[in-house]
Amino acid sequence: MIAVQAALTGALIGGLYALMAAGLSVTWGVLRVINLAHFGLILAGAYLTYELVTGWGLDPILTVVVTAPVLFGVGACLQWAYERMNMVEFNSLLVSFGLLMVTIQLATNTWTADFRRLAATENPYATSSLELGRLILPTTTLLAFVIAAVFIGGGHLLLRHTFLGRGMRAFAQDRTVAAAFGIDHRRLGLLVGGAAGASAAVAGMIFTLTNSLTPAVAYEWFGIVFAVVILGGVGNLLGTLVAGVGVGLLSGLVSVIWSPSTEPFVLFLAIILALLWRPHGLFHRRGVA
Amino acid sequence: MTIRKGLSYLAAVTALLAVLAHFHSSVGIAPYSIVLTTTVLFWIAQATSWNLLSGYAGYFSFGQGAYVGVGAYSMAVLTGRHDVGFLWSIPIGGLLGGVLALAVGAVAFRLGSLRGEIFALLTLAVPFLLATFARINMDIDGGQGTVIALPAYPQWVGDAQHMLFYLSLAVAALAVAVALAVHGSRYGHGLAAVHDAEDAAEVLGVPTFRYKMVAIVLGGVLGGMGGAVFAMQIGFVAVESVFGLTIPLFVIVISVLGGRRHWLGPVIGAVLVVVLQDRLSAGGLESLENIVMGALLVGLVIVAPDGLYGRLRARPWLALGAFAVVLIGMSLTGYWAELDALLYAMFAAAIVATLADRFLAQPTPKSPDATFSPTRVAADRSGRTPQPAARAAGAADAGATEVAQLPLLHAAEALPGLAEAAPQAGEARAAEAVVGLGEAAPQAGEARAAEAVVGLGEAAARGRALVSCVGVTRDFGGVRALDGVSLQVFPAEIVGLVGPNGSGKTTLVNLLCGALQPTRGTVAIGGRPIGGLAPHRVAHTGVARTYQIPRPFESMTVRDNVAMAVMFGRTGASLSQARSKAQQHLATVHLGHLADVRPGSLNLHQRQLLEMARAIAAEPVVLLLDEALAGLNPAEIDDAVAVIRRIHATGISIVVVEHLLRVLNQLSTRIVVLDRGAVIADGDPAQVLSDPAVVRAYLGRQRA
Structure with a gap:
């Protein structure tokens, strides 16, 4: 029973990983920008949420109304700069690594390295939970999963069924040809970068809802989020969601069966095995190389 | 600079530093300078060792902290708990760093689809994993970190700071010596080729996997040794201080700042970054x-992604001038501390060197092997007039020796112009032109002879098959690209391989050169099956190929591109031998006059000729040309065909993948037609091209 509980909680938390990974995966897949600064955006979203809740007394979930547009703007600006400087793949990895260091240090200088957590009075979701027989699902975790699933599902439908989404996929496959068919890659890029920023705002909010906050936590996201991106397949949103849930489930199980500290081993083993056997993600349909 | 000379300079600098440190009080050096220099030396060792794989070979690693950590923990645990002397702990730390690197490399470089970004992300994970490991196993550092007691050391050393200085100096000097030796060697050239075009390097005979493994292990050993000394320096090892992201960040900033393709880059970067860091903390x-x-x-990647080394080298005096002016100016005011003055002077030099190009006339770019820079202008000039040489080729090919005199006159006429621009270069070029023509004429004769032999008695001339595929099938997932293909290539043949798009031509080429393994069936070169051989081994059995989209090594001159193939080819040769041989091969394809330019300034035709020169430089028995004529205009095609004939005349069998049936009809001795992965015709060109099945495959059913 403990294992089932752990697996279920893990799977729900996996939704958060998936949401964190979604922005990274789409900018990597569509724009070929590996944006490590995305972790900085999530961190910024988390701290903004914290500020808005403790300072202004806003409902944590409502803060998204403020943070999402702000980070949409930041994400779009960032993408504009990458595009302007012609930063793709490797260079973008380096530049965004620098930006991430700057962001984390700025966060440390502003909010100190202390752990911060929303008090129970400020977080109306913290104390309630849903009970299904002997399984207990904390409301925060449940909310986190639902929001993440809605956001990613929406993104997936957009990509799959709208003209815009088709344009993006065309762009991801062959930029030159897509451009020749009238796809304005700059505007598209701004939109994707902005959407990634907004998703970071939501992910940050959810993280603040469920966890303690410290600037260095951004590093801890690295491993698990990249695991989700790679396992889900770069640029594949639905794959990201499934991979997120799977990774969360696995971590949950591992931490009750062995110990929580063995989680990273299992995760990285999973990434390496996945890279060996399914280099394009678990859900890639194989074709001619 | 030769390796020997570089090493002796390095030894002199190291000895000088050691002597200065020993007599620091007599020569008036503040003790703090020794502390600061020790830090500089640590970062020199780290950045230099990181640079072996990440700079030379271009595989960026975020995992340097892992090696430092392994070294540091080795020192802590061995000296603290097992009473191992610190002098022994340093090499053991290096050994363990090397073992870790071996493990990382063995996993990472085995991943077939490994691209640079994935490697970077994987290495990012390694320090995190080790940090977890150290946290779980409390007996490593008690979960809190562990203190390292200062060991006993001989009296003559001076104080503890001196001992740390000497140890750091030794490790840094070792790291720089290794980097220097690698940079100038055949191995270093191989790494540079991996950096520029790994696939092409592999099929030319560079054992890329082994080279990358050696680089990562060297980096791990040096990183581990540096880490062991670092542990003594900081006196307290904890998970956060070694496995965090500070070490990779610094190492990357230092190397990107200094320059990654030269051993001096990280040294320059380390000095600048450490002084900057020191001044920042001094200023609170x-x-x-x-x-x-x-x-x-961020700024560096945008403004000067190649680093300072190249810029400083292009304008040494300007940078030195700016450095001296600022240093002296600031020292004279007496208001600034020495280190501030030093920092600002270094920054002035760096900024002047970086921005000079924007405001001053473009300087002559210098190559690492400075032999050609003065002639570059002349080379570029003659680059615009390749026609005389090309004409000469055509004429010589047309038949007779007497015609060769005409282009000779042409060349002679062209000479005065060149000679004016750069007398020496002009002479060199004249000599080359003569050599090239002299060779071209007899070869043309040979070509006829060889063809005659094939024409006269094919059965007699066909000995053992050079290439033989039997029942080769290749699947990509559910798609069957090749289906039971059997094909043989005999000595002195030019086999034209044709077929509609998607019929499996390029897949077949990839199978023949070992880049892909067949799903079923066997491929043998010279009677020897190549199943399971790495492409560089296949290259050594005598197969060379060109790529449809040329993949030159962009950081090397045209000559060195070809010299790479000679060095790593079947025969192998030293760099200087290879360079002179390369010149001959360039003459064969008529690129001799462009030997000193970078591939970036060649046009498509010239790039494809370079591909061919590189391929024949490996001295193959079979040459695979993958659409070597694609995208050329008619005159260029004629020229390329002449080159192919000349290559054939030297005794190399050729497989040409091509769409231009007109050309193949003239050129090839036999044509093989592929359609949807199967051979549908194989035989005499005229016969094959009139075969109804072939016409149907190409033009559709109705026309047939």
């Missing part, structure tokens, strides 16, 4: 340190 701005470093990294 530690909290800004990571911000400054991060911003520096």
